[in-house]
Amino acid sequence: MGPFPKYLRFNTVLLGVLSLFGIAAFLNFAWWVYLIIFLTGFTIAYFGTTQIASNFHLPAYCQAVDLSKKEIAITFDDGVLNPVQSNLVLDILQQYQVPATFFCIGKNLSSEEQIDVLKRMDAEGHLVGNHSFSHSNFFDFFSSKKVVQEILDTDTIIEQHIGKKPLFFRPPYGITTPNIAKALGQVKHKTIGWTLRSLDTVIKDEQRLLIRVQKKLKKGDVILFHDHLEFLPRFLPLFLEYLLKEGYTVVGLDQLLQLQAYQNKPSI
Ligand SMILES: [Zn+2]
Incomplete structure (x- = not known):
């Protein structure tokens, strides 16, 4: 997995997931929409945490x-x-x-x-x-x-x-x-x-x-x-x-x- 773009940091992803939850709730989406949003966010966070070159949580010199x-x-x-x-x-x-x-x-x-x-x-x-x-x-x-x-x-x-x-x-x-x-x-x-x-x-x-x-x-x-x-x-x-x-x-x-x-x- 290659480096994440700089804007894709932990806080951005967290904010993104929460906003999408908000929008989904406002528009009365089905339960599986929440599941997809959650799993996508979780997957990005997992790779960002385990791949040091991703610069997800902090900038790393690689x-x-x-x-x-x-x-x-x-x-x-x-x-x-x-x-x-x-x-x-x-x-x-x-x-x-x-x-x-x-x-x-x-x-x-x-x-x-x-x-x-x-x-x-x-x-x-x-x-x-x-x-x-x-x-x-x-x-x-x-x-x-x-x-x-x-x-x-x-x-x-x-x-x-x-x-x-x-x-x-x-x-x-x-x-x-x-x-x-x-x-x-x-x-x-x-x-x-x-x-x-x-x-x-x-x-x-x-x-x-x-x-x-x-x-x-x-x-x-x-x-x-x-x-x-x-x-x-x-x-x-x-x-x-x-x-x-x-x-x-x-x-x-x-x-x-x-x-x-x-x-x-x-x-x-
Ligand atoms: Zn070691």
Whole structure:
């Protein structure tokens, strides 16, 4: 499903459904008219909530500002779930001299090994973003106050260890809700989505993943991977070789989106 037009935001749809209900009631329409209006509104709201690129509840930054260049950005979510795997990923990125962005979960930044990986990400020129504290399955039911707390807690941990406060936030599962939108407005972070979901957590096979990504990749893409996956260090060299062969340049997410990644340290 492609991005929704800008005017098709949550409040507009809600207002639309209510107005149509009003008109239907005024004109004494049959019950199934209400059902159709309701189901249409519900379907739009469902896709708007689950598709981060739809900009339904809040504006999310998902692709390059300048789509004429053959540039892409690579992102990894859920770190640092497995420090051993993350280090293997960092080794490969270092070998190919490719920058990436790691959206880390606050609760996954507690052990000494996890903190060492966090510091290494920053020291080797990668960006660190905020991916909530709990990554709870119920994140989309959280109050805006609780979402704010999750973001601030994770910011604090990251800043404590790398001296920079992230401005990039990627909501867990890419779900956006009115409460998350309200929270983001308060903390002033930029919501970061993606254009290419690799589905690496589902595919789990380097050859099949390569085929999928090759088929979908286009200029200006933001690609989503997970650095804790066991097979990913076998996939990455194949993918990076492919990018070289096809003439793609991997740039930092801040450069691709033309946004500042940290609060206290301009990175572009
Ligand atoms: Zn995640």
